[in-house]
Amino acid sequence: MSHGTVILQTEGELAIVTLNRPEKRNALSPELIEDLWAALASVEEGPTRVAILTGAGPAFCAGMDLAALRKLADQTPAQNLVDARRTLGVFRRVWSFPKLLIAAVNGAAVAGGCGLATLCDFTLAVEEAKFGYPEVRIGFMPALVSAFVQLQVGEKVARDLLLTGRIFGAAEARELGLVNRVVPAGQLMAAARELAAELMLNSPHSLMTTKRLLVRVQQDELDRRLELGVAESVAIRETPELREGLTAFLEKRKPSWSAR
Numbered sequence: 001m002s003h004g005t006v007i008l009q010t011e012g013e014l015a016i017v018t019l020n021r022p023e024k025r026n027a028l029s030p031e032l033i034e035d036l037w038a039a040l041a042s043v044e045e046g047p048t049r050v051a052i053l054t055g056a057g058p059a060f061c062a063g064m065d066l067a068a069l070r071k072l073a074d075q076t077p078a079q080n081l082v083d084a085r086r087t088l089g090v091f092r093r094v095w096s097f098p099k100l101l102i103a104a105v106n107g108a109a110v111a112g113g114c115g116l117a118t119l120c121d122f123t124l125a126v127e128e129a130k131f132g133y134p135e136v137r138i139g140f141m142p143a144l145v146s147a148f149v150q151l152q153v154g155e156k157v158a159r160d161l162l163l164t165g166r167i168f169g170a171a172e173a174r175e176l177g178l179v180n181r182v183v184p185a186g187q188l189m190a191a192a193r194e195l196a197a198e199l200m201l202n203s204p205h206s207l208m209t210t211k212r213l214l215v216r217v218q219q220d221e222l223d224r225r226l227e228l229g230v231a232e233s234v235a236i237r238e239t240p241e242l243r244e245g246l247t248a249f250l251e252k253r254k255p256s257w258s259a260r
Contacts, residue, residue, distance in 0.1 A: 022057025061113025139245025147225035
C-alpha cells in the first residue's frame with residue numbers, strides 16, 4: 001500500500017513503513033509527514049504488532065525538505081505555528097505509538113530525521129549511518145526534539161549534541177544510547193526482522209501495557225517541555241540570523257553571523 005511518499009507493506013503481524021523520497025534523501029516535506037501519519041494510522045488499526053521504519057535509497061531521512069527550508073523565514077507566525085505543530089505531532093506520534101516501532105536506519109539520519117530514528121522503541125543502524133542535530137549551524141534550533149534528546153541521553157550529553165550541532169557516527173550513537181545495535185549494511189533488515197520476531201514471542205497485552213506505562217510516566221513533563229519547544233521554534237523563525245543561515249546554506253557558503 002502506498003501513501004504517496006510513504007510505502008506500507010504488511011506481512012501478517014509485521015509491517016514495514018518506508019519513507020519513499022530517495023531523490024530528496026527522504027527529507028521531511030509536509031506531504032511526507034502527512035503520509036507517514038496516515039501509514040501509522042493504518043498500522044495502528046490493523047493486525048500489526050510490530051512495525052519497522054526505514055528509508056528508501058542511501059539515506060534514512062535528511063531532515064527538513066529544501067523547499068520547506070526556503071519558506072521557513074518568510075512564513076507568518078500563524079503559518080510557522082501550524083508547521084511546528086505538524087512536525088512535533090509526528091515526532092510525538094512515533095514516540096508514543098501504541099504498537100512497537102523499530103527504526104532500521106539505512107543511512108544519514110540528521111535533524112528531524114535523527115528525531116524520527118531515535119524516537120522509535122528500538123533503533124538499529126548500519127555502520128555507515130550518520131546522526132546529528134545541526135540546526136544551530138544555520139541559525140535555527142532543535143526545539144522540537146530537544147526535550148526527547150534530554151530524556152534519552154541526559155543533560156550534559158544533550159548540550160554537547162544540540163549546541164555543537166556536530167555529526168556523529170553510528171558507533172558513537174550506540175555508545176550514547178541513541179542506537180541499540182549497529183549492523184553491517186547487508187544485514188540491517190534481517191536484523192530488524194529478527195528483533196521483530198523476538199518481540200512477537202511476548203504477550204501482546206503485556207507489550208502494549210508496558211509501553212503505555214513507559215509513555216505515561218514521562219508524559220506530563222514532556223508535554224510541558226514540548227510546548228516550550230513549539231514556542232521557541234516559532235519565535236526563532238522570525239530572526240535575521242535564521243534568514244542569513246538559510247541563505248548561506250542554500251548558497252553553499254559560510255554564514256556571516258554579523259549580518260543583521
